[in-house]
Amino acid sequence: MNVTAIKDLLYKMADDLLIIGHRNSEWTGLGPILEEDIAFSSMAQDKIGQAGALFEILHELGEGEPDTVAFMRDANKMHCSQFVELPNGEYDFSIMRHFLFDHADQLRFEMLANSSFEPLAQVAKKIKGELKYHVFHANTWVVKLGNGSEESKARMQTALNESWNYALGMFEAGDFEKELQSENIFKGEEALKTRWMANITPFIEKANLKIPDQSTWEPILGGRKGYHTDYLQKLVEEMGEVFRLDPTAQW
Amino acid sequence: MxxxxxxxxxxxxxxxxxxxxxxxxxxxxxxxxxxxxxxxxxxxxxxxxxxxxxxxxxxxxxxxxxxxxxxxxxxxxxTFDTPWNSNKLTERGLLCLKKHGLAPPPKHEGEITMELLEHCICPHCGSINTEMKTPFGPTLCRSMHYCHDCLQAFEQFKPVV
Missing domain, CATH: 3.30.300.130 (Fe-S cluster assembly (FSCA))
Incomplete structure (x- = not known):
């Protein structure tokens, strides 16, 4: 097994979940209605827990303690896509990102449930079922808001337009696509993107929204290689603030 | 021993x-x-x-x-060697949930659909004239529902594959 390739894959997945999980948690106490407050808080808890399970596998492969790895790295050492680090913005953007991200992530774990790397396959079997609920939630709101008032429809279309190139950046090819595929560890970002398009399109149509014209597609890349927006460093500092005060403290 | x-x-x-x-x-x-x-x-x-x-x-x-x-x-x-899913609850477990006021998860066939989540049986009055308010609840394993017959809110222990 190509351990370097596996680690690369695990890091980007874990970082996506950790960062989107923290962004979700920023809605705690601020959700537009109580149920939505609870929904984003629950998804935050799920995602950070799932990130923890992946950091645990990395630890078994020789990487640092999960807490240390999660809270002590600076932005340039993180492998999340730039999409997940963007600030929450308003509810329209948060829901749209949630929709685009969770469809991709749920499919990713579905594909990984058959991975030849057994520890990841086991965790993926569990996580794909949990993410189903996140996807249900996102679908409901995208369709509801897309068919709501003129304002909600316009806001959702703007959110989709602004998200799109960042969303395409989620599928940035890694350095080990070939190795992962030839060893049946992961079918690769391109295969994932194709499935993602097929899954999101019917919901976008149901919401009466339009995917931006293909001539404008320009995936925003770099996140997987440690290039990020300035938002990420601020976020990791805030996230790790307490842990960094005394990394040896017992909780 | x-x-x-x-x-x-x-x-x-x-x-x-x-x-x-x-x-x-x-x-x-x-x-x-x-x-x-x-x-x-x-x-x-x-x-x-x-x-x-x-x-x-x-x-x-x-x-x-x-x-x-x-x-x-x-x-x-x-471990995740044998991952949990809601079909693993025993018959006695399902009864215990009901006793606690929670709707037990319906048995699933390896797939969770919106249909499975809607219209779950009200643990208070047994009606299926219910609706899901949100798939998230006070803990990760519960969703929130409302019964149109006995007019009470209730929680369900979510089905998970």
Missing amino acids: FTEKEIWTALEVVKDPEIPTLSMVDMGIITKVEVRGESNVYVEMTPTFTGCPALKMMENMVAERLKEIGIETIEVKT
Whole structure:
């Protein structure tokens, strides 16, 4: 097994979940209605827990303690896509990102449930079922808001337009696509993107929204290689603030 | 020396910290018991949800119970070797949930659909004239519903594949 390739894959997945999980948690106490407050808080808890399970596998492969790895790295050492680090913005953007991200992530774990790397396959079997609920939630709101008032429809279309190139950046090819595929560890970002398009399109149509014209597609890349927006460093500092005060403290 | 069956029976008194009518055995989260020698027991557990915050506490509760019956060497490990899904709840477990006022999860065929989530049976009056308000609730394993017949809100222990 190509351990370097596996680690690369695990890091980007874990970082996506950790960062989107923290962004979700920023809605705690601020959700537009109580149920939505609870929904984003629950998804935050799920995602950070799932990130923890992946950091645990990395630890078994020789990487640092999960807490240390999660809270002590600076932005340039993180492998999340730039999409997940963007600030929450308003509810329209948060829901749209949630929709685009969770469809991709749920499919990713579905594909990984058959991975030849057994520890990841086991965790993926569990996580794909949990993410189903996140996807249900996102679908409901995208369709509801897309068919709501003129304002909600316009806001959702703007959110989709602004998200799109960042969303395409989620599928940035890694350095080990070939190795992962030839060893049946992961079918690769391109295969994932194709499935993602097929899954999101019917919901976008149901919401009466339009995917931006293909001539404008320009995936925003770099996140997987440690290039990020300035938002990420601020976020990791805030996230790790307490842990960094005394990394040896017992909780 | 204890038999494995005796250990399983002893663990039946260890309850879910959030649902005190439900034992961890009936919940289906204890996946393996091994008697490794005189006074040496190994137990494997698996979480209902990956992000379940009660996990460490539950490991400790299992270890405490084994200590109580006189086991000296105890190892409790959490793994995903046999991942949990809601079909693993025992019949007694489903009844315990109902007694606690929670709608038990319907049996699934390996796929969770919107249809399965809507119209779950109201644990108060038995009606199916209910609607799901949100797939998220006070804990990761519960969703929130409303019954149009007895006009009460209730929670369901979510079906999970």
